[in-house]
Amino acid sequence: xxxxxxxxxxxxxxxxxxxxxxxxxxxxxxxxxxxxxxxxxxxxxxxxxxxxxxxxxxxxxxxxxxxxxxxxxxxxxxxxxxxxxxxxxxxxxxxxxxxxxxxxxxxxxxxxxxxxxxxxxxxxxxxxxxxxxxxxxxxxxxxxxx
Numbered sequence: 001x002x003x004x005x006x007x008x009x010x011x012x013x014x015x016x017x018x019x020x021x022x023x024x025x026x027x028x029x030x031x032x033x034x035x036x037x038x039x040x041x042x043x044x045x046x047x048x049x050x051x052x053x054x055x056x057x058x059x060x061x062x063x064x065x066x067x068x069x070x071x072x073x074x075x076x077x078x079x080x081x082x083x084x085x086x087x088x089x090x091x092x093x094x095x096x097x098x099x100x101x102x103x104x105x106x107x108x109x110x111x112x113x114x115x116x117x118x119x120x121x122x123x124x125x126x127x128x129x130x131x132x133x134x135x136x137x138x139x140x141x142x143x144x145x146x
Contacts, residue, residue: 005077016071019064026061031127038120085146093133
């Protein structure tokens with residue numbers, strides 16, 4: 001496996017970055033759709049948001065998340081990676097992003113079923129959480145602080 005990863009390291013890394021970018025775009029956009037969804041009173045507009053949210057979650061976010069994790073997992077086979085301190089913090093932040101995505105799906109389903117109890121302000125606030133995780137991840141990968 002190490003030979004395979006080292007032979008294709010740059011390709012794996014490139015596609016990992018591509019899928020992380022797609023995943024993060026969805027992570028940032030879905031709560032914003034929830035804000036608009038909660039603020040509208042028109043049933044047709046709500047149905048449109050439900051379709052947009054479902055397609056974003058299922059068609060972009062979920063495949064991008066899985067491919068990011070798989071490709072990132074392959075990169076862990078590079079010798080010395082797991083012995084670096086920063087990688088453990090990065091893995092924790094990725095785990096938290098995955099949990100955040102699952103929570104967003106819960107919110108999406110609540111909105112679709114008309115059972116949402118959250119305000120648009122709530123969704124505006126949680127929309128900022130992944131930014132903190134993204135900053136930590138990027139600093140870990142680029143700076144390797146420990």
